[in-house]
Amino acid sequence: MADWNSAQYLKYEKERTQPAIDLANRISLDNPKRIIDVGCGPGNSTRVLASKFSDAYILGVDKSENMISSAKMNYPNLDFKLCDISSEISSLDRDFDIVFSNACIQWVPNHKILLKELVGLLSKGGILAIQIPMNYNEPIHRIIKEVSASQKWKEHFSNPRIFYTLSPGEYFDILSEISDYINIWETVYYHTMGSHNDIMEWYRGTGLRPYLDVLEDEKKAEFENEIMERIIESYPKQKNGQIIFRFPRLFFTAY
Numbered sequence: 499m500a501d502w503n504s505a506q507y508l509k510y511e512k513e514r515t516q517p518a519i520d521l522a523n524r525i526s527l528d529n530p531k532r533i534i535d536v537g538c539g540p541g542n543s544t545r546v547l548a549s550k551f552s553d554a555y556i557l558g559v560d561k562s563e564n565m566i567s568s569a570k571m572n573y574p575n576l577d578f579k580l581c582d583i584s585s586e587i588s589s590l591d592r593d594f595d596i597v598f599s600n601a602c603i604q605w606v607p608n609h610k611i612l613l614k615e616l617v618g619l620l621s622k623g624g625i626l627a628i629q630i631p632m633n634y635n636e637p638i639h640r641i642i643k644e645v646s647a648s649q650k651w652k653e654h655f656s657n658p659r660i661f662y663t664l665s666p667g668e669y670f671d672i673l674s675e676i677s678d679y680i681n682i683w684e685t686v687y688y689h690t691m692g693s694h695n696d697i698m699e700w701y702r703g704t705g706l707r708p709y710l711d712v713l714e715d716e717k718k719a720e721f722e723n724e725i726m727e728r729i730i731e732s733y734p735k736q737k738n739g740q741i742i743f744r745f746p747r748l749f750f751t752a753y
Contacts, residue, residue: 510700511542513689517629517747518543518600520685522550524751525627530554530595534619536583537602541569544576547598559583559590560602587615594619599628601747604663610672617676617752625753626677632684632748634661637732638701645724646709654717659708669750677752689743694729697743698722 530551535544538558547556560566561582569578581589584606597616606612617626633639646655664672666682673680691697702710706725710718733741 510689510703513687513700513745514601515542515546516687517685517749518546521598521600521627521629521749521751522546524681524749525550525596525598525625527595527625530624532591532594532621533557533596533598534559534590534594536597536599536616537605538569538578539565539602541573541576541578543598543600544569544578545573547596548573548576551596554595583612583616587619590619592619593621595621595624597624597626601629601631603628604630604661607660607662609662609664609669613669613672614676623753625751626673627751628749630663630748632663632746633744634663636744636746638697638729639705641725641728641732642701642705642709645721645728651721651724654713655709657708659705663748666748669748673750673752679753680750681752682748682750684746684748687745687747689745691733691741691743692739694726694733694741697729697733697741698726700743 531554533547533551533554533556535547535556535558538544538560539562541558544556544558547554556576558566558569558576558578559581560569560578561580561584563580566578566580569576583602597619599616603609603612613626620626645651646658666684670680670682691700698706706722709721713721733743735741
């Protein structure tokens with residue numbers, strides 16, 4: 499898969515950052531000294547942590563060179579480094595008071611192992627705080643799945659996207675082996691989009707990447723056109739012409 503595009507991702511920075519704000523606001527830890535932002539992307543979530551915990555040392559890690567370069571440029575006063583958490587967690591320090599991750603681990607397999615490894619980065623009394631998109635049953639994902647698996651397109655995608663996200667109950671069972679203090683909740687965000695193309699633009703930066711990255715340019719346009727036709731059918735315009743884009747997200751903390 500090609501590297502992430504921070505500029506594309508940040509076209510909806512406000513909407514993508516709000517869950518990080520909401521998650522950070524649920525962390526009740528006095529004066530944490532060290533925080534790690536796992537899957538920090540272009541640094542928007544790391545900035546949220548720096549604003550809330552202004553006295554803490556904060557490290558942002560991500561496996562994307564493009565995202566880390568953007569983060570370093572946008573927030574030169576914070577620390578960022580390349581790290582693929584699917585294989586390089588052991589290279590990180592193990593004395594963080596907060597391990598934070600906003601919209602990252604859905605791209606990483608083996609959550610039972612991953613969560614225990616992330617907890618292993620915590621100092622005694624620390625907190626794990628994670629947000630995961632839970633939108634694979636929403637129309638946009640059903641559309642992408644159905645179009646990409648159709649007779650016309652499936653031969654182009656030898657490695658279609660896999661969703662590693664578990665159910666809330668499965669996360670509870672994993673976390674209960676680690677912690678006696680668990681909070682799990684879900685928030686549905688109703689984003690306001692100006693056009694159907696806005697939904698397409700959002701997903702060019704995330705969920706469509708595994709498909710667009712492997713298609714030649716002329717095929718990309720054709721594939722996107724089919725997706726767009728279905729988006730128009732599935733997301734009706736409101737009376738004022740805008741479109742409601744429903745986006746559920748799962749949150750959990752474990753002390």
